[in-house]
Amino acid sequence: MTEPKRSLAPRTIAAIDVGSNSIKLLVARTSDGETLDVIAREKAMVRLGRETLQTGRLSEGAIEAGVDCIKRLARLAEAAGAERVVVAATCAVREASNGAELARRVRESTDLVLEVISGEEEARLITRAVRTDFAPSADPLLVIDIGGGSTEVIVTGGAKTSLAESLELGAVRLTERFVTQDPMGKVAAAALIAEVDARLSRVARAVNDLGFRTAVGTSGTIEALVAVAAAADGRKGASSGHRTLTRRSLRRVATQLVGADARERLLIPGVEKDRADILAAGALLLLRLLERFSVKELHYCDRSLREGLVLEALEGDRPAATDGRDVRQESVSRLARRCHVEWPHAEKTRDLALRLFDQTHALHQLAERERDWLAHAAFLHDIGNSISYLRHHRHTAYLIEHAELKGFSAEEIAVIALVARYHRKGKPKESHDAFARLDPWLKPVVEKLAALLRLADALDRGHRQLVTGLEVSIRRKKVVLTLLADGNPDLELWAAQEKSALFERVFGRSVELALRPATGLAPVIELVPRAPVPAAGPAKP
Numbered sequence: 001m002t003e004p005k006r007s008l009a010p011r012t013i014a015a016i017d018v019g020s021n022s023i024k025l026l027v028a029r030t031s032d033g034e035t036l037d038v039i040a041r042e043k044a045m046v047r048l049g050r051e052t053l054q055t056g057r058l059s060e061g062a063i064e065a066g067v068d069c070i071k072r073l074a075r076l077a078e079a080a081g082a083e084r085v086v087v088a089a090t091c092a093v094r095e096a097s098n099g100a101e102l103a104r105r106v107r108e109s110t111d112l113v114l115e116v117i118s119g120e121e122e123a124r125l126i127t128r129a130v131r132t133d134f135a136p137s138a139d140p141l142l143v144i145d146i147g148g149g150s151t152e153v154i155v156t157g158g159a160k161t162s163l164a165e166s167l168e169l170g171a172v173r174l175t176e177r178f179v180t181q182d183p184m185g186k187v188a189a190a191a192l193i194a195e196v197d198a199r200l201s202r203v204a205r206a207v208n209d210l211g212f213r214t215a216v217g218t219s220g221t222i223e224a225l226v227a228v229a230a231a232a233d234g235r236k237g238a239s240s241g242h243r244t245l246t247r248r249s250l251r252r253v254a255t256q257l258v259g260a261d262a263r264e265r266l267l268i269p270g271v272e273k274d275r276a277d278i279l280a281a282g283a284l285l286l287l288r289l290l291e292r293f294s295v296k297e298l299h300y301c302d303r304s305l306r307e308g309l310v311l312e313a314l315e316g317d318r319p320a321a322t323d324g325r326d327v328r329q330e331s332v333s334r335l336a337r338r339c340h341v342e343w344p345h346a347e348k349t350r351d352l353a354l355r356l357f358d359q360t361h362a363l364h365q366l367a368e369r370e371r372d373w374l375a376h377a378a379f380l381h382d383i384g385n386s387i388s389y390l391r392h393h394r395h396t397a398y399l400i401e402h403a404e405l406k407g408f409s410a411e412e413i414a415v416i417a418l419v420a421r422y423h424r425k426g427k428p429k430e431s432h433d434a435f436a437r438l439d440p441w442l443k444p445v446v447e448k449l450a451a452l453l454r455l456a457d458a459l460d461r462g463h464r465q466l467v468t469g470l471e472v473s474i475r476r477k478k479v480v481l482t483l484l485a486d487g488n489p490d491l492e493l494w495a496a497q498e499k500s501a502l503f504e505r506v507f508g509r510s511v512e513l514a515l516r517p518a519t520g521l522a523p524v525i526e527l528v529p530r531a532p533v534p535a536a537g538p539a540k541p
Helices: 060-079 091-095 099-110 119-131 171-178 185-210 220-232 247-258 262-266 273-292 305-313 327-338 343-359 368-380 392-402 410-421 440-458 490-498 501-507
Strands: 011-018 023-030 037-044 084-089 114-116 141-146 151-157 160-167 214-218 244-246 297-300 467-474 478-485 510-517 526-528
Touching (some): 011 060, 011 305, 023 060, 084 091, 084 099, 084 305, 091 114, 099 114, 119 151, 119 160, 141 220, 151 185, 151 273, 171 273, 185 247, 185 273, 214 220, 220 244, 220 247, 220 273, 220 297, 247 273, 247 297, 262 273, 327 368, 343 440, 343 467, 368 440, 410 440, 440 490, 478 490, 490 510, 501 510
Parallel strands (some): 011 084, 084 114, 141 214, 214 297
Antiparallel strands (some): 011 023, 023 037, 141 151, 151 160, 467 478, 510 526
16 A cells, blocks of 8 residues: 545535425535644534424524524634535525525525525445545445435435435324324324335335445434443443444333323433424434345434535545545545554555465454455554553554544444554553444454454564464464565564464464574475564564
8 A cells, every 4th residue: 555645625514404404515625635623513403394394384483593593603613614505405494495595595595596406416425435535345325314205315326326316204294193192102103104105116016126334324313323232231332433224222212202201201311302202203314225125234424414515625636536436445544544653564564464465364263354454453553652652552543443434333443443453552441442442343353353463563573574474274283474574574573472372372282483584495494482682673662
């Protein structure tokens, strides 16, 4: 991997999404037309869809509240340095007979053009945003975006979108129709589900016929349900990555919300006051969508319409897209650049770690996914030096956890951060909070990958890239590593011997080292006994 080069001057764009439930602002800066550095996010629960979705008209109060909110967000965008502000309205304004009146007043008050977009255009922009957050290996994607008045259902793979439907099903709309008592109760819930089924039959058949690999959810309603499910399961909310929601967890949440009154809903961990009244309807809607689409696990993505609007505004400046673009690798490279990583050492450590992984499969029995995690952890293992050399392994883990790496689930980010954290010293233990929070099946994965990374890092201890290759021989009680090297790798041999304890503990075999010169006709192999610390030479604590 070579260090990517930026091709554009930085630009700052703002987008205001005027939805049926909330009005949201995003201000983002970009230097490449695709990667967005978020400067500001704001939202206000204005509820333009309240009554409007039933009456077909925006009330005077709704128009005034909408204009005031857009003015306030526009001022925030200007203060954040936005050179352009795009404003788009969706379902509530789209369906209102007097939606043009809101647009006129926004233009008079702010000089901004409020564009009322169709459901199909909304789905297209959401797709554009989500595509930048998932690797091609996740394709095809099923994308579900639940708004206040409508739900967008999309099936997309690569540059092709096979299905893009906007359904008149939303959390606010369904709440107004079916939540007429408190608590909602089973009768109203059954009626709501029947309404969803009636509108979903054709789309469900299309989704199931097309098929998909990864199910993705966007929007505030789904984010709120992910948070409630995580709290119910006793899981801490992740700081970045694609958080997951299982259908089983959602069913428990939906049952709890349907049976709770207003006071009881506010006592449910994870429930936000501003969204509590529409969350039961939103949970039932999402649950039925997952059931009809045969989705067992949904990945929440925080990119949606606002990001799509920003990317669209940058269209004229973006270089031609490259087929097979790897969102995950680009995100890792971007973090490495920001942290001023020592590129040759990062690449060499990754290369050696993957060679070890490939040649020790009989020991670790891990698959391609875990290999990918090791590659990213190895490349990023030293980024903590950008904060402080002292305890840089801990700084590395923190940076990975909070860097908002794109294309990864929250679980994957946790594993990558921990593998990188244990590259230096110490061993994974339950007293470490991040390790203790992992699902039990992932803990031995972290231990195995960390053992491989620790050895790989040692084999480039002097940051001189002397070790050009290695061969692994697995025996009953030991593993022999034969190194191919240019020059004298005494420092690397000593470091590998010193750093082999975790490998020996995890895999139950001792480690022996052998050396084979990378040049010369005769392959001279010599087993190297445990050596004393070299008297001189660069060292990395």
